[in-house]
Amino acid sequence: MANDNMTNKPMLPELMKTHGVSRRTFMKYCASLTSLMALSPAMVPRVAHALETAKRPSVIWLSFQECTGCTESITRSHAPTIEDLIFNAVSLDYHHTLQAASGHAAEAAREQAMKENYGNYVLIVDGSIPLDNPGYSCIAGISNLDMLKETAAGAAAIVSVGTCAAYGGIPHANPNPTGAVAVSEIIKDKPIINVPGCPPIPVVMTGVLAHFLTFGIPELDELGRPKAFYGESIHDRCYRRPFYDKGMFAEGFDDEGARGGWCLYKLGCKGPTTKSACATVKWNNGVSFPIEAGHPCLGCTEPDFWDNGGFYKPLSVPAGDYRKLGLAAVAGGAAVGVASALLSKAGKAKAAKAHETVDAHDLEK
């Protein structure tokens, strides 16, 4: 992947020195990253080596119908210097929020990066793509659809960051007024890694990138998510699981159960059907995650989670407006039952009318 452009930028060891980060701190970071990905400790040197010697591939980050939450998340790191470095380990050639350039200069930078690294750059996408009317979301007069197709053509791989890019996200929720779709609905001929979450955990995003830089595309599940971070359900790793098993549930947000830290199933927690690393990796440098803070899991790494019946409706409860239907069924059933019974009674009355009173001598044929 030798490239003129890349050799101009400093390599990681130099940057570390400049920023006063010791090698020891760097190795600790690589070790934690390796264990996060459930790789053997023997892999730590390989990760370190890869990060140090990676030729800093060009990364183009396209933002479509998104809220910028994924960017906010990835920049909330527990060790800003290290994250920064990681960002500097790649050449982030286009990113709406982080780039210095704007307007024509920004688009020019993107086009140049594409041309110079054609076939080798990593395309990161956040936000969904509207199909109904290109006008719903344009950048520099180019529709999201066109820009995606154009940019994907020369990408080595695509990372769909956030549930919007991975599965359509909030714009895709009922009634999907913009016709929003995921990246994988449009691009069919490139490897796509889905890193869903609303937003995804910071270190999950950087961990996936680091894995990609070191080993290539990680093992993915049937929804395109890295198994290292999305292989387990929240429910199976939740620290409140013993309460679920014992049958101790919070019934409200300030009752005895809530204050006692009991299971949040009855408040609508989607933990049992949600695959994510929140329960183990957690957020804010491992401080907490929604359930620990007392709020049921929304299931935000799953497709269509906005339409999963309601955040506060337990998984076991029917999601539709069944009460009205139930009453209608009772009324309808009663009406038909009455009609049927009256028919039977009429038949019985007819039989009674046709009754031939017998005496003992009329009992034989």
Add this chain to the structure above:
Amino acid sequence: MSATLERGLNALREQIDAPVASFFTSCVSCGLCAEACIFYRATEDPQYTPIKKLDLMRRVWSREFTLLGRIGGMLGLTKPVTDDDLKAWEPLVYDSCTMCGRCTLVCPVGNDLTMMIRKMREGMSAAGHAPVELIGAAERHNDLGSPMGELHPALHAQVKHAIAETGIEIEFDKPGVDYMVILSAQEIAEFPDVLGAMSKIFKKAGITWTISNDAFEATNVGIQLGNRDVARTLVQRVVDAAEKLGVKGVISPECGHAYQALRWEGPNLIGRPYNFEVIHIIELLDKLRADGKLKTKGKNGQKLTFHDPCQINRRGGINDEPRRLMNMVTENFVETDDAGTMNWCCGGGGGVGANERAEDLRNAAFKLKKNQIDKVQPDAIVTMCAYCHHTLDNVLEEFNMDQEVLGLTELVAEYLDDDA
């Protein structure tokens, strides 16, 4: 007028009501009713499973009284009940069921199968599929006053005999007395000593009574046949006679189906309540005992056990009364297993005893009763139904068992305190 399939099906339709519908809807095919039935238990033949005996009625209910069944019928998914079906079911409904009522008490969902057999028989009899012996009995009762035919001569002779034995007058057709007594043909023919027994007891208790020449017969073959027209005719005779005589009450004798017919079915058959009460002889004796009007002296020393007639205990509600009377006049009263409400049927009731075709089956079914008796090894068996008495006499002989069978009224009368 002769019996036809349509007449039978009509009669069956008239019988289907909310209880029947709820029973068929609730049946879960558990087969526990079979375990209660003497005919299944004695033969281990699943065809005698009580709910199976009712399959034809279930088919009529389903096809004609449920929406789903009607639709199924219209689509040709079910077949209507045919005359051949009724013919095939005749032995199940009449030979292998005495309407003893054990199945009714055992069904976990609460089905009253006995009541449904009674209703099923309405359809069978109207369609001409009742056993000939029962039809013959009905004809005789209708024309001659009793299922055994012209019984007046025998009745009068037995009454004369009783008067001579006891020295107490028994009057026919006396108006304004306390009770009109009706008797079963079996008592008149085989156990007439009950007349003298009643005489003595009533005299001591100060009860006045009479027998009607127009309506002395208590049995009602309409119940066994399962024909409400026949049953009504026979009950009406008793009601008319009692009301004409202006009696306070009618005493239903030691006869199972008579009690059912007069006490429980009668008002519904004739369509109105009576102007008199109906009391079973044993109920009355127990009442007299409680009122202090029945004093006894001495006790029977034999080892005695008691057989509960199905129609009087389980289907009639008279359970404690005979036991109180037994305790009064016996000193070695030993109950069998399953005594009381769940006692085993003697196999003679419900028309089975009169049915020649059912004889082998009835004898086989005696096995359950036999087990009870063998375990206790009594000297004698006391009962309060003349037909149970008659049946037990016969089957005990058939099985070479030497127990005596005694009637309760007679037993009590034997120990009446003459000085009281």
Add this chain to the structure above:
Amino acid sequence: MNNPAFDLLMWARGPGFDIALVIFLGGIILRVVEIIILGRKKDMAPAKGSPVAQGIKTIFSRSFPRPGLVKFAPITYVGGYIFHMGFFVAFLFFAPHIAIFEDAFGISWPNAGRVIIESATALAVLALIALIYSRMTDPVRKALTTFDDYLVLILSGLPLITGYVAVNKLFGDPQMMLAVHILTVEALMVAFPFTKLMHAVTFVMARYYNGSIQGRKGAES
């Protein structure tokens, strides 16, 4: 991209449940009304006991067999009890199920821990297996059994089995397992008014009528 397991789950929780509920409630009410309106003639014989009181008492007392009967049909009695009790414990005392009643009627009651629920489920399934075996081999049961009986046994067992699978994540995707469980419940609901499952509702009437008829005579029921 969408997740077919999720789509199935949402269908089961949405239109699937709606359809099942309409058939379930509508069908049951239809059949119950069909029975009640048929009515019964007033009994004119003077009562010796109390028909209404005994009718009501029998609704409960008939749940207990008379002494000495169990030994003659042990699989039916014991299997029947274990199945019903296991099923009701698993259905009524598992918190996610109580949540459904809470959502529908606003009522709630204490729940049991998973160990109790799973034991109840396992016992109920074992009882069902015993009952199926009895239906296939015992002569009385065999002669009585129809397609309805086997269908109901299987439809009753599937929610128990799939529920256990879903809670324990035994195989496959958790969303798919939950969807399958809910679908088996809906199958049971749809079959309910057309089969002997109706006994779960009409047994109250049957036992009442039985008790009231016997009670009028002062006889036991």
